[in-house]
Amino acid sequence: MYNIVLFGPPGAGKGTQSEKLIEKYGLTHLSTGDLFRKHLGEGTELGVLAKKYMNEGRLVPDEVVIGMVEDKINETKNSTHGYIFDGFPRTTAQAEALDKMLAIHNLAISGMVALDVPQDVLKARIKERGKTSNRVDDQDEDKINTRIKVYLDETLPVADYYKKQNKLSKINGVGEIDQIFHSITSVINSYS
Ligand code: ADP
Numbered sequence: 131m132y133n134i135v136l137f138g139p140p141g142a143g144k145g146t147q148s149e150k151l152i153e154k155y156g157l158t159h160l161s162t163g164d165l166f167r168k169h170l171g172e173g174t175e176l177g178v179l180a181k182k183y184m185n186e187g188r189l190v191p192d193e194v195v196i197g198m199v200e201d202k203i204n205e206t207k208n209s210t211h212g213y214i215f216d217g218f219p220r221t222t223a224q225a226e227a228l229d230k231m232l233a234i235h236n237l238a239i240s241g242m243v244a245l246d247v248p249q250d251v252l253k254a255r256i257k258e259r260g261k262t263s264n265r266v267d268d269q270d271e272d273k274i275n276t277r278i279k280v281y282l283d284e285t286l287p288v289a290d291y292y293k294k295q296n297k298l299s300k301i302n303g304v305g306e307i308d309q310i311f312h313s314i315t316s317v318i319n320s321y322s
Contacts, residue, residue, distance in 0.1 A: 132212040138245035141252040161216040187276035240321040242292040245303030
């Protein structure tokens with residue numbers, strides 16, 4: 131059973147690589163961004179709450195995100211071969227909460243795979259995605275800049291959290307999708 135944190139800034143390619151990893155390893159994809167967008171689309175109470183944060187490129191409050199992830203783990207834990215966490219944890223508090231909720235089920239994070247992509251490439255990718263993604267947060271330069279700033283200020287420390295546990299592997303996130311995928315699978319195959 132693998133429980134993988136796929137990490138990287140907005141536009142790093144986490145969603146693209148997650149799809150391929152799910153297919154290869156039969157894992158459950160737990161993308162907090164996707165879950166929030168689903169709630170938004172369905173107009174649930176959670177969706178209404180998350181909307182203002184998402185559309186501005188700010189983080190949804192920790193307790194809201196953590197509660198949503200807890201529900202998803204409880205729903206799926208008996209039928210899964212493991213998880214790919216995508217877009218979560220995004221703060222150190224979320225990382226600590228994740229360790230605790232996994233421990234309850236006798237589970238732990240196998241490792242974090244961090245995709246490394248320079249800022250100019252990120253911005254270009256997000257703008258390109260904005261043409262078709264229908265995401266308000268992909269279409270505006272200020273919002274893109276806010277997301278990158280939030281990543282640097284609040285999310286980057288999460289990599290240190292896993293580094294301290296000897297669970298961090300960095301991968302070059304620029305290049306052919308299949309080449310990057312291959313690098314990620316090499317890391318995952320090294321997990322015991
Ligand atoms: P990105 O392409 O920026 O990585 P995501 O699809 O992962 O986007 O997330 C979109 C938005 O959803 C974020 O900008 C944020 O508002 C909210 N969000 C997603 N995951 C989290 C999280 N773990 N903590 C707080 N907010 C989150």
